[in-house]
Amino acid sequence: MNRLLLQFCEWLQHTQWAMDLSGSTWAYPYVQLTHFAGLSLWLGTSVAVDLRLLGAGRKRQAFAEISEGLLVWNWIGFAIAFAGGFMLFATAAPEFIVNSAFRLKVGVLLPLALVLHIAIQYKARAWDQAAHTPLAARIAGLAEILFWLAIAAAAASITYFEHL
């Protein structure tokens, strides 16, 4: 399995578009921009709901309403961030795939955070109907923020694990 993955990464890095991308000095920042703009939409809309679950902010709206109103741009943001992230990955796939920080980020933290995120969206309506925000909802909101901070920390640490 690991060998197959490594072969895929080798192939990906040597596709024409990935080589054009890593060989170009002007294109790379635009791909970073794509990744970051997508993340802004994704995290802005996700954390808005999480903070509301924690009881922060101006409590004039139910969080299920916030969550549903932002749902479309939440996932558009994710799709943009994922596409940008995949392109950044492709430029040096074999190095990323053996990098401990990258493996922690994409292999462990990201799937867990996504499961939690979908659970929050799924439960928002039920949590809203309770007289008080349940403790589970508050914990879930805080946990999601901490997960994304951990993911950002893992991403920032990728460079420290290069060539190890």
Next chain:
Amino acid sequence: MRFCEWLEHTALITAITNSLVMSTIVEVLHYFSLFLLVGSILIVDLRLLGLAARRRNAAEVADEMFSLMWAGLVLNFATGFLLFAGDATTFYGNRVFHVKLAVILLAVIFGGIVQWGAGRWGRLPAIPIGAKLLAFVSLALWIASILAAVEVPSLTSVG
């Protein structure tokens, strides 16, 4: 320039610069607050343009993004200042960094106008065309801010 030299060698800044953990925390918070700041503004811009949360009132959408936007702005500015201070003498003369600051200043002005206006525009029967134009300029400026930010290390290998 003297101020930059002094800043770089203050006890707090050297403590952050010399600690891998501290400087990583500042960097992570800078990125994270950027996402919160830009994301919350983009949603208000998109709502005014009629592209997001159309069933919700624009004033309501701006209201629920208000705290996140200001928290993001304050945290982003504070961590950005710490990152600048760590290498102030290099950033001081960096042209691309100057462009980045100018674009951000414009983006903050337009973002502020849109956030401030959304409360009134939301109560009108339809969003005025001028408001949509402002929202579009704000959206473009915030995207340009991220681009200017990633171009600093890319074009000048600083940061």
